[in-house]
Amino acid sequence: MATPQTRSSGADVDMDKAVIAPGHTSATITAKVSEVVYSPISNTPKWIFGIWAIGFVLVMLLQVSIAKLLFEGTGIWGLNVPVAWGFAIINLVWWIGIGHAGTLISAILLLLNQQWRTSINRFAEAMTLFAVACAVMFPLLHTGRPWLAAYWLLPYPNTMGMWPNFRSPLIWDVFAISTYGTVSLLFWFTGLVPDLATMRDRAKNKTQKVLFGMLSLGWRGSARHWHNYEKAYLLLAGLSTPLVLSVHSVISFDFSVSQLPGWHATIFPPYFVAGAVFAGFAMVLLLTIPVRSAFHLEDYITSRHLQNMANLMLVTGMIVSYGYAMEFFFAFYSGNPFEIFAIAENRPAGPYKYQWMSLILCNFLAIQPLWFKRVRTSTTWLWIISFIVSIGMWLERFVIVVISLHRDFLPSSWDMYSGSKWDWGLYLGTIGFFLCLMFLFVRFVPMIAMFEMKLLIPEGKVEEEHDG
Amino acid sequence: MAESTPRASLYGLMAEFADAQTLLDAVHRAQAEGYDVMDAFTPFPVEAVSEAIEHHKPSKVPLLVLIGGLAGASLAFLGQWWVAAVDYPLNIGGRPYFSWPAFVPPAFEVTILFASFAAVFGMFILNGLPQPYHPVFNVKSFERASQDRCFLVIESKDPKFDPQATREFLAGLGSEEVHDVDW
Structure with a gap:
């Protein structure tokens, strides 16, 4: 058990730098993290049941929205010409973006040897997986007949002798997203195996022992196994790093490869990747802050973790804001009247100007308080700002997709767009699906990488002795 | 257990250590003593132990x-x-x-x-995984190998293995306890 005096306030001076509170041993880490899973159901904080209830209701809404869609077709959505891409692509990009922080934490920060990643990587990777699961629903469902999507999307040898067109960014998307989902799952599971073995060894009954025993694949912590394991894990991190950068770049190609004013910009790939990480860190903070206090994990997820995430949110948010500024610059620099109209006139002063203004408010102005340490150390402020950023990043995709499409070259084809109630039902439904999965994960899987935490304490620092 | 030829059912002898540093020293001393068929078990990766056990062979x-x-x-x-x-x-x-x-x-x-x-x-x-059964799991306290204890197993296959002498050797390495590992 964690000693009570060390788990007090996050504003403690000592805890500002520490990645783990002092006084922990392998035994206390194991006990504390596995206790979350093995404690009786009555110990689960009440509000988690509330989240599950909300999530459950929204999952029902998701099912109804999907059933209605499959019966009636995509006509129940708000789509029409000229806005033939609406909520489905907005939500796809939003969800995939949220997942990116998980891979950044688990892969890029591992390669950069950032020790503070350790206590949040498992949690963030789970978030990635569930966000990708929500994201892939949209491209599948927007086909209207997802059971036919196999040969529309994947190069599957069919009797009609047809193949997808590999020159299309939409097919690149299929490869990028499916690879991203698969590699994230592999990475997450590989990281889990030693901890599943710990859960097996601490099982309180036969069912738990058999279940965790099977999942841990018979892991026994052999030095020979660790030897290969460490190499494989490091290589996976090395593979995931270019992967995560490629995924949102490929998604941005969906837009930038086209010639539509507002989409056709070379800044899109880096600007999308930064936006993805920005939204992802907002979601990590949004979830970590309540979970850490509910399960008393302040010893492991210290103030330093929250501050570092806040810093990264500020950095990526400023990169995104730079992207907004550059879009204006490019519009004027191109000298193209359609580009200038789309970016400089239709966005800030067109019929969707309030969406654009809210976007600037959420993604640029709302993060400015993060310059102050007082804000970065306040969980309440961080949570509120993260919430605003999550909305802001959804608005960003709305602005990019809808405002660019609704007024293109010919004024005669201009029209307005808004999501129908089924669009909203599907979107809220995926949020419920995500919440359910996330909080089930927190309760049933060790959410902190125990074996990696043990490397941060004095016990884990083993020195080779030089015997003359 | 005073016999000098190993029982057929004996997989090896397992020494339990309180920390990885003692384990590392024990691995070095066992190798210096001439033991070769051994494996170490730790709750977290210890590079020095893996390197010693694998004789610095790179991973494939x-x-x-x-x-x-x-x-x-x-x-x-x-x-x-x-x-x-x-x-x-x-x-x-x-x-x-x-x-x-x-x-x-x-x-x-x-x-x-x-x-x-x-x-x-x-x-x-x-790594030969998944492998549901392994003799080391027969030792009750081995369940701490994934939690907070380190273990060193010298197998009975080792040419230098002798139930009595190896047991005494392992006990002298700063271990907490020495267990028999049965098949």
């Missing part, structure tokens, strides 16, 4: 990852070329059928995918 995982990556890249490029230029040529705006720059993003993703499969499945296969 990187080679597998390279092979996986190359296989993915060639398969994706060949596949796209065959689909777009041979089996189902589509004339889109008069562009060349084998428009290779457009094939880079899918080929890149498939490279990463195959390399990751090679890393994960290669690692598990090299």
